[in-house]
Amino acid sequence: MTDTDETTETDPPAAVSGAGDGDGGWFVGLAGDADPEGDAERVQTGSAAAPRDWPSIAVDEGVVDSRATYYDRLHAATTAATRSAVRERERADDQQLVHAVRAMDDCEQLANELAERVAAWAGSRFPSSSPGIAGARALADEAQTDEAQTDEERTDELDRRVVSLATRVAELADERDALETTIERTAPAVAPNLAAMAGATLAARLIALAGGLESLAKKPAGTVQVLGAEDALFAHLAGRAPSPKHGVIYTHEFVRGTRPDDRGSAARALAGKLALAARVDHYAGTYRASLHDDLRERMATIRARADGNGETDGGDGTDGTDGTDGTDGTDGETRGGNDA
Amino acid sequence: MRDSALPAGVERRAFDGTARLATRGPPVYGEPTDGEWRAWDPTRSKLGGMLEGGVETGLTGGETVLYLGAAAGTTVSHVADFAGPTYAVEFAPRPARELVAAAEPRERLFPLLKDARRPTTYAHVVESNVDVIVQDVATRGQAAVANRNATFLADDGRLVLAIKARSEDVTADPETVYADVLAELETTYEVLETTPLDRFHADHLGVVATPR
Numbered sequence: 299m300t301d302t303d304e305t306t307e308t309d310p311p312a313a314v315s316g317a318g319d320g321d322g323g324w325f326v327g328l329a330g331d332a333d334p335e336g337d338a339e340r341v342q343t344g345s346a347a348a349p350r351d352w353p354s355i356a357v358d359e360g361v362v363d364s365r366a367t368y369y370d371r372l373h374a375a376t377t378a379a380t381r382s383a384v385r386e387r388e389r390a391d392d393q394q395l396v397h398a399v400r401a402m403d404d405c406e407q408l409a410n411e412l413a414e415r416v417a418a419w420a421g422s423r424f425p426s427s428s429p430g431i432a433g434a435r436a437l438a439d440e441a442q443t444d445e446a447q448t449d450e451e452r453t454d455e456l457d458r459r460v461v462s463l464a465t466r467v468a469e470l471a472d473e474r475d476a477l478e479t480t481i482e483r484t485a486p487a488v489a490p491n492l493a494a495m496a497g498a499t500l501a502a503r504l505i506a507l508a509g510g511l512e513s514l515a516k517k518p519a520g521t522v523q524v525l526g527a528e529d530a531l532f533a534h535l536a537g538r539a540p541s542p543k544h545g546v547i548y549t550h551e552f553v554r555g556t557r558p559d560d561r562g563s564a565a566r567a568l569a570g571k572l573a574l575a576a577r578v579d580h581y582a583g584t585y586r587a588s589l590h591d592d593l594r595e596r597m598a599t600i601r602a603r604a605d606g607n608g609e610t611d612g613g614d615g616t617d618g619t620d621g622t623d624g625t626d627g628t629d630g631e632t633r634g635g636n637d638a
Numbered sequence: 639m640r641d642s643a644l645p646a647g648v649e650r651r652a653f654d655g656t657a658r659l660a661t662r663g664p665p666v667y668g669e670p671t672d673g674e675w676r677a678w679d680p681t682r683s684k685l686g687g688m689l690e691g692g693v694e695t696g697l698t699g700g701e702t703v704l705y706l707g708a709a710a711g712t713t714v715s716h717v718a719d720f721a722g723p724t725y726a727v728e729f730a731p732r733p734a735r736e737l738v739a740a741a742e743p744r745e746r747l748f749p750l751l752k753d754a755r756r757p758t759t760y761a762h763v764v765e766s767n768v769d770v771i772v773q774d775v776a777t778r779g780q781a782a783v784a785n786r787n788a789t790f791l792a793d794d795g796r797l798v799l800a801i802k803a804r805s806e807d808v809t810a811d812p813e814t815v816y817a818d819v820l821a822e823l824e825t826t827y828e829v830l831e832t833t834p835l836d837r838f839h840a841d842h843l844g845v846v847a848t849p850r
Contacts, residue, residue, distance in 0.1 A: 324763045341750070346762035349790050353723075353765055369723055369746055376748040376763065381738045383751045387731040535809045 323352040324375065325361045337375035342383050391488045392511040398481050399502035405474035412467045420460050434467035441465075490585045491575035495593065496550060503546050504572065514573075515580035522576070523547065523569030547572065552597050557604045567596045643692050646699030647720025653677045659690060661719035666740045667712050680838045683713040684774050684800035687838035693831060695846055696796030697721070701769035704790050706754040706783065707776065709733045711740030717772065718747035725764045729753045754783050757790070767792040773799045778806055781822035784847075788826045791849055797827055803841040812841045823847060 324340040353368045362368040387393070409431055416434045420427035427433055441461040478499065485498035489511055492501040507525040508514035514522070524531050526545030533539035544553055544565035556564040571593040578586050644650075650657045653670045659678040670677045680690040688695060697703075700722045708714040708726035710733040718724040723746045728734045734751050741747040752760040754775055768790050775783055780801055791797065801819050803812035820829060827847035835842040 322762065341763055344762040345758045345760075347758060349757075349761040349764050349766040351766050352763070372748055372763070373741075373745055376750055377738055377741055380734060380741075380749040380751045384731045384734045384738065387751075388735070532808055 321346055323350070323355060325352070325356050325371075334374055334378055337371065338379035338382065341375050341379040390510075391484070392505055395481065395484060395488050395502045396506040396510065398477055398484070399499065399506050402474055402477035402481065402499075405470050405477060409467055409470040409474060412463065412470065416460065416464045416467055420464065423457060423460055431467060431471045434464040435471070437461060437464040438468045489576065489579040490583070491578050491589060492572065494585065495575050495590060496547070496572060500546065500549055504576070507546065511576065511580050514576040517573065517576075519566075519570040519573040522573045523565050544569075552593075556597075556601060560600050560603055563600050564597065567593065567600060571596075643694050644689060645695075645697040645720050648678070648689065648699075648716075649675070651675055651677075659686060661716045663715065663719035664743045666715045666736075667710070678716045679712075683716065684835060684839055684842060684844065685713050685772055685798065686716065687835045687842075688798065688800075688833065688844040691833055691835070691837065691844070693833050693844055693846060695770075695798045696848075697770055697798070702765065702767075703770045703772060704764055704768045704787065705772045705774075706787060707774040708737050708749070709774075710736035711749075713772075713774065714747065715740040715744065718744045721770075722746060723765075724748065725750060725760075725768070727752050727754050727760060727764075754787065755779070757786050761789070764790055766790060767795070769795050771795070771797045773797065774802075776802055776805045780806065781819045784823060785826040788849055793849055795849065796830075797845070797847040797849075799823075799845040799847065800835065800839070801843040801845060803843070812843075816843045820845070826850060 322344075323346070324337065324344050326340075353365045356362050356368045357365060362371060413429070413431045413434045416437070417427065417429040420433070420437055424437065427437055438461065441464075481502050482498040485493040485501050489501055489505065492504065492514075495501075496504065504522065504525060505511050505514055508517055508522075517525075524542050524545045525547075527542040528545075530539060530542035534541045543562040547553055547565060547568055550568060552568050553561055553565050571589060575589055578584070578589065644659075648659055648661055651660045651672055652658075653660070653672060658670075659680065660672070660675040661678060662674045663676060665671050665676050667682075669679060678686045678689075680686040685695070689697075697717075697720075699720045703717055703721045703724045705714045705717060705724060705726045708728040709730075711726065714724060714726045714737070718726075718741075724744075725748050726737060726741065727750045728737055729752065731751065734749065737749045741749040748763070750760050750763060754773075755777070766789075769792055771784070771787055771791050773780070773784055773787070777783070780799070784797055784799055788797075801816055803810075803815040806815045806819065816832075820832070823829060823845070826849065828850050829845060829847045831844075831846045833844040835844050
């Protein structure tokens with residue numbers, strides 16, 4: 299997102315004709331012969347203070363012999379320029395990370411859904427079957443190992459379909475794991491500080507939710523804090539709900555592992571540092587240790603508040619992830635009192 | 639009375655027994671076709687919704703068009719089917735990929751990966767004095783975008799704008815948003831007609847305006 303408003307509404311109309319940097323048409327400086335690469339380059343990177351009657355100018359200057367030829371050449375230039383610009387922007391590393399994390403989530407969701415189907419079906423045919431992805435994997439493995447007896451026992455077409463479906467589930471789950479490994483390997487290269495602070499998967503998720511590392515770097519900490527809790531946020535803005543304390547950063551140990559009364563503070567502290575980490579990653583790209591020390595110090599302070607009441611409730615995961623949209627009413631009411 | 643507002647090259651044709659708007663060109667997004675005619679879905683296209691609703695857009699067929707916020711090219715492909723040279727500006731790379739595919743077989747559709755908030759980045763490509771600017775951008779500051787791009791429009795040209803209330807402010811009352819956007823628009827344009835597009839698009843207002 300380029301938010302810098304360097305263009306104002308009062309761009310003066312160009313007084314002088316064609317020549318000169320920044321005021322000529324995309325075809326200026328290019329010979330009359332077709333030059334697809336040069337044309338595309340000028341279309342993508344050029345600029346002008348104001349539009350002019352480019353088709354007529356091009357004809358008058360002898361760049362092209364007619365308006366029809368002008369438009370033909372412009373069509374070739376703009377499609378080529380836009381195609382390569384799209385490819386370039388989409389191939390950027392952070393965009394690849396975004397694709398990978400979204401693919402991972404899709405694989406996981408599909409595998410779980412299909413595993414339920416396999417469990418429901420297999421239960422009616424194989425007495426020993428168990429639910430979930432593990433159950434589907436067991437079924438697929440079993441079918442593979444005792445292949446000898448498969449021929450006699452699994453000749454039933456329906457049995458073969460169930461086992462085949464179970465194999466797909468296992469493969470999807472494997473693909474999901476492979477994608478996670480890839481994300482863990484590539485995220486530190488794209489965003490070293492963010493990946494170190496949030497973990498590779500959460501870092502990739504934040505980048506995906508923001509739409510890219512650059513957009514994430516330009517978001518205020520308050521936005522980073524509630525990324526992924528959009529439903530709860532808009533319900534809050536419409537006056538129907540308390541403000542969400544955290545979005546996807548809920549999955550971070552610093553938030554989930556802090557007692558509920560202090561989670562708002564923890565989420566705020568973490569989001570502040572994550573926003574800084576994203577900025578360092580985008581604008582500098584080097585690991586900065588002080589950022590991580592600051593956060594650890596701050597988290598220690600927040601968690602020390604709970605010492606009077608004994609241990610923090612720890613990341614036992616019993617809350618599940620359904621707390622991500624922060625609609626837990628009691629938390630919302632008490633959080634104001636904890637703000638330091 | 640309604641069909642007088644349709645540009646040449648846009649017709650009502652029967653698809654599966656219902657009369658629907660259609661233009662002639664290669665299909666783009668899996669729309670129903672009848673020979674070389676393809677149906678124009680008013681629920682997927684704000685301009686389609688305006689034409690379906692009988693708005694006098696000033697589009698007559700064959701004119702030069704600057705389309706801001708072309709997205710994947712759903713609407714702009716129909717515009718290019720009946721208009722003359724059509725410049726399509728889109729900011730996001732992912733939909734622009736499909737826009738390029740839609741532009742490929744259309745010789746007078748020029749796709750541009752540019753930010754509509756910064757007209758200087760494409761003023762060296764888009765010609766001056768275009769007949770119609772169609773704007774459908776999902777960003778805050780929709781009036782500012784229209785005002786900045788007025789530099790491309792001919793003195794007697796038309797701005798056809800779909801104001802998306804949710805893009806300006808999700809929580810505000812759409813009517814308030816429309817009033818604010820129209821007031822800002824009035825600094826540069828004279829508003830000729832406004833139509834709620836609620837029949838096809840919730841919280842959108844169709845606006846036709848001409849430069850002051």
